[in-house]
Amino acid sequence: MTRNLYQPMNAEIVETIEESPTIKSFVIVPDAQFKFDTGQFVELTLPGEGEAPFTPSSSPAVVEKMEITIMKAGRVTGLLHECGRGQRVGLRGPYGNGYPVDEFAGKHVYVVGGGVGLAPIRSLFLTLVDRIGDFKSVVCRFGARTPEDFIYKKALFGDWQKLQGVEMKLTVDKANGDWDGHVGVVTTILNRKDVDIANAVAIVCGPPIMMKFVTVSLLDFGFNPASIYLSMEKNMSCGFGKCGHCMLGKYYVCKDGPVFTHEQISKYPNIWE
């Protein structure tokens, strides 16, 4: 019989990490090696309860375990947040097309992320850092609602800032505590001089409203729509372009995406909804 597309691989949660009041990361060890490309997604099953799509936040170079960062947004993610170490789960995938990192070689990589959108970006970032010499520069602009809402705080406020070849700016919508950084939505820290736009690609991942306005700014700066890579969040269910829930115009986000260039999808309405 042909391989069963719907069969999950068994896996186990070995560690949970509180990232923010509403976001947790789960370190998951699959029963067998699980390879993926950065930006691809998996369907994570909480047995008996349901399944939801997530882009792993760990480096694809690590195949024996993966990290998935999950925001409490609905029923399944709410239940996942109650899970601890030892919880058995299921994994299907990886699905779709991730970031075409090879195509970024020789260019400036302008990475704009917000909120839980930093999860796929972390996986990409770790991939970029592994081969930092391939790129002209890696310029990151990340935002969160408040300083507490930033995920991966330790790396973000520490090691990542010091990496050679990486330039990073952070902002929060609303400052509190001892935050002495920039305050304002992420578009307020974007500048057309951040990178040489003619030789740059932009990667955008975050809440739809943020992606919408960041894309507007990037287009205004003169970015080519074919050089703006967007991680689209739709209702991906089967993972292989059959069940129909995630259709965005002619595309199945699960199979043709979840990473699309703005050029590919701009003609369809409601892409940010």
Place this chain on the structure above:
Amino acid sequence: MEMAFISRLKPLLDAVAKTMDVYVPAKVGEHYTCRKYDPSGITEPELNEIRMCTPVKEFLFPLRELAAVFPEPVSPKQVKPFAVFGLKACDLRSMEILDKVFMEKDFEDAFYIARRRMMLAISSDCSPPGESCFCNILAGKPYPEGGFDLNISHVIDGFLIEPGSAKGKDFLFAHAGMFGEVPDALLAERAKLREAAQSQLKQITRGFLLDAPVGQIVEGGYNSDVFDEQARTCVECQACTRICPTCHCFYLYDGKQQDYFTKMKMWDSCMRVGHAQVAGGANPRKMLGDRLRHRLMHKFTYFLERYGIDMCVGCGRCIDAETGDVDIRAIVKRLNDELLAKGQQAVKAAT
């Protein structure tokens, strides 16, 4: 054996039923539904004039099925051979469409394929076509030209049986004693009957003829008001998608048994308000008009672009089933007329 004659259908069905379950049309009110054939019955089986209500997808992609068991996977139940009798040309085309989806290279749906391989498709010519039939608008014909194992054409005093596959030929060969020769006169009669059915169909669909390829018409009508207008009468019963032989949206859900977990697969409908909604609440098709547009776009432009054929066979089941005055023929015709008017305006503006 290329073509055979048989005077009664019962011996043919009895022969098929010796080795497999056979599903046949059964008239309920004005329509045909489907039931299992009982060879011990004494009545002669009926040949349906037009497609049954039951879409053929029910046999290949059932309403609900077990898709996975875990943590210990179990081998799926072996599918036994089965035959469906009374399929029509539109049903065969719908199978071609579903094949594109469920047999797509590298993403083959093992459950669909297992059933597809075990199915013996016995089709027949339409005569006369139904009031909601419009396959001719979409380049279809009221008789099958391929995709069947056996096709039956009703002629005076009997039936012509045409094989369309190795399986069909093998069957005719193995039961050669049951069949008679086919004189040229019967072939001529079949051709005449087919021509008559085509003329009748033309008459039925005369108000829905299109002036351009349907994909172009529907794509051109993206911003038409027709979708929002139709949304005023549509009652979101989803019958159109459930009964459609080509609609194939499905929903995966998880279940818990005493000592194992399940993943189930169940038909879904793009007309359902939450169909495209994500966990955070965002929904790109929350308006009914957007969902109606998406359904039409998927059928006539997106699917065509992806697989090279459109995703509607003109069977008219959605027209018979709908409760809210939404007629797919009328929508496409309206878009056709709007496109035509736009073209005329453009010509006028240029001259």
